[in-house]
Amino acid sequence: MARRHLSRSDARDIAEERVDRLFELAEKEGVAGNDERARRYVGLALKMNERHKVRARHKRKYCPECHVYFTPPRNVRVRTRSGNVAMTCLSCGYVLRYPLKSKKVEGA
Amino acid sequence: MKAGDFRRRELIGLEVEIVQATCASYLEIRGKVVDETRNTFVIEHEGAEKVVPKECCEFLFREGSHAFKVSGKDIKFRPEDRIKKVR
Numbered sequence: 001m002a003r004r005h006l007s008r009s010d011a012r013d014i015a016e017e018r019v020d021r022l023f024e025l026a027e028k029e030g031v032a033g034n035d036e037r038a039r040r041y042v043g044l045a046l047k048m049n050e051r052h053k054v055r056a057r058h059k060r061k062y063c064p065e066c067h068v069y070f071t072p073p074r075n076v077r078v079r080t081r082s083g084n085v086a087m088t089c090l091s092c093g094y095v096l097r098y099p100l101k102s103k104k105v106e107g108a
Numbered sequence: 109m110k111a112g113d114f115r116r117r118e119l120i121g122l123e124v125e126i127v128q129a130t131c132a133s134y135l136e137i138r139g140k141v142v143d144e145t146r147n148t149f150v151i152e153h154e155g156a157e158k159v160v161p162k163e164c165c166e167f168l169f170r171e172g173s174h175a176f177k178v179s180g181k182d183i184k185f186r187p188e189d190r191i192k193k194v195r
Contacts, residue, residue: 014116014117044187050188
């Protein structure tokens with residue numbers, strides 16, 4: 001008999017697998033230069049994350065503003081700037097910053 | 109893999125052909141799925157993108173050595189909703 005209901009964790013597992021697959025496809029399209037298609041795949045993956053409460057991964061692989069898949073150096077500029085890494089999206093200008101070093105724990 | 113499980117998976121990127129359709133011109137379309145919306149698939153056929161409605165077609169998806177026949181009516185959901193809504 002067909003399974004009628006899917007548990008939330010099973011749904012999340014499938015969603016995670018699909019998100020990974022979509023990012024694989026986005027990478028392939030991004031490397032080939034099809035930015036619009038890669039952008040669509042990133043958008044679909046993010047929607048899947050939202051709908052099934054999957055923890056967001058692949059956070060530094062796309063622009064949070066315009067969802068273009070980063071394929072350096074073609075559409076992103078990566079620089080270290082005052083202890084941060086700054087990734088500038090060359091398609092929309094958004095700057096994604098994240099710390100270069102992990103935070104020091106006091107007293108350690 | 110059961111048919112129900114397959115219908116929850118990612119269909120973008122798979123090879124597909126249309127085995128049954130209410131409009132005969134859809135029957136010659138085969139290629140890779142490049143996009144999906146609630147009501148349609150976009151299929152890359154001989155270098156052109158063809159938009160095919162799900163409602164009126166039956167699809168044969170190929171994944172490696174496996175082939176899955178799926179009625180379009182059973183997967184007429186938004187791609188992110190398909191996981192929960194497919195029966």
